[in-house]
Amino acid sequence: MNRRTSSLLTSSAAYLYLVICCAVLLLPFIVTLVRSVSVAQPDGTVVFSLAPYGEIYQHFWPKVNTSLQIALFTIVIDTVIGIPASYALTRYEFRGKKSLFALLNGVWYVPGVCYAMALVLAYYFVYKFFLGFWGFVAAYSCGFLFLMLLTCMVAFRHFDPRYEEAALCLGAGRLRTFLHVTLPLIGPGVTAGILLTFVLSFNEFITALLLTGPTRLKTAPLAVYSDIRMFGVRETVAAEATVLQLISLIVVVLYLKFIGTRYLRGVILI
């Protein structure tokens, strides 16, 4: 076997590996998609039809709307809290900083159900006035704040303070320095945080499942879940699942296309 054939074989093997990986990752999505457009006729034949998407419009879209709104408010709150907090965490030294970082990283490893359990207890016994829509927003803002902190901190670490010093020396006060220089330069880090917060809070399920009792609110993922339990894996349920996946997919693709991935890598501290 000469070198050309062997290199051809190597690259084909690598390509095949890639295809298998993609297939494994995409298969569930493809299956759901196919199921959502396969409608069984009364005579037993299965035909392609977009009718399930029409059918879910009435009762599913309001849920999607709720989820989108929750995600939006979560993003706003986490951005407003996260940017100044991560700035302070990156720039200033204080006792216990290392422990705080460890704690922030530790949030990754807290099982969602434990977090949700804690929230449910808190909502039932403490924040009774806080039920409904804002209860969800508050829960998600707390739960996903660390994501915003981590991405913003990575951005601030890449951000050289000399730009701020230069702006100060050019006569810009602290606020204008932040608005004109710091914010534009850490922008990609902030948007990475926004993206992660969106994807996670829009699709969050475990906390929502436990919170739906006290808050009496049903988000889109919950609607899919309860429809599966009620109707089984029907084409309308598959259509709902497909819609949810598509929304996340479109947001991520748009983000990667227009803003880039620079700040998504290495979102781990220490």
Add this chain to the structure above:
Amino acid sequence: MTRVRAVNITKRYEAVAAVNSINLEAEDGTFVTLLGPSGCGKSTTLKVIAGLIYPDEGEIYFDDRNVTELPPDKRNIGFVFQRIALFPHMNVQKNIAFGLRMKHRPKEEIERKIKEVLYIVHLEGFEKRMPSQLSGGQAQRIEIARVLATDPDILLFDEPLSNIDAKLRDELKYEIRRIQRETGKTMIYVTHDQAEAFAISDKIYVMNNGSIEQIGTPVELYVNPVTPFVASFIGSNNFLKGRILDLNPSTKVARVSSDGMDIEAPYSNGLRVNDQVLVCIRPEDISVIGEGERSKYNNVVQGKIGESVFTGLLTRLNVNVEGTLLKIDVQGSERFSYLNVKGKEVLLGFNRCSLITGATEIPA
């Protein structure tokens, strides 16, 4: 046009004083340089003057105004950083306009100023370039232009040329000096490069370990270093431990005994017979002489050549004189005659040397 005074500035980081009770003065329209090795506190001093670092003790005055409590944006200064600090998300034009916009200047004035400062730094037509499209030298010149545009009272430079390649560095340092002469602004410049400091400064503060070692013009520092550090940091020097044998108050010449050599050196008042001193002789001040030239030199010693190194501009000889190694730089066409001379006996003559008192240890 502003006079800058720093009075008793101290800045500590934890227990270590980065800057220790420093006094500094830059007269109206002069070019003052802080020269010292890295970590000596010169950048910290500059940032204290800029207001970027708040001192633990001491005060900063611009003319007679105490500005110690003012933040940098209220001091009307220009600061040029060691690493290019042009805002990467703005083009040249917007970078230069930034300071003017912060001062709410009218649009016409901003446009006129941009043209003016680009002309000063010889980069007309670069308005639309992004910082990433500029070479290191261009970026540093734009940075100077950006600083000039705001018409600061004082310009501060924190090793602005240390990241630029040697040839351009040479060009830019004269350009900074030219801009200083043309604008008549007070400038304070920080560098670790002695040649750079000498080429552009009116007055140099030599710093070491957070303190000022000596203040003077380049010539004063070169001819009369007063501490071992200055003598070894500026240029190179031969150091000999010695003891004063006698002093001649009328000619101001001291006779010093050092390792069996008798050396005549000029001195200033305050020396007494038997004082311990360090004799500093610059390698370029020592000549290899012939027997007949003895009378031309105050000091003549005999030695044996050890290693010799040809560096292009000069040949450096290491000559063993009574057990002491002296460095000697041979310049001019003579330098080619000392390429293979190991073991040769030579006569050395020198007139100029200086004495450092109060120190007996030879600096490393």
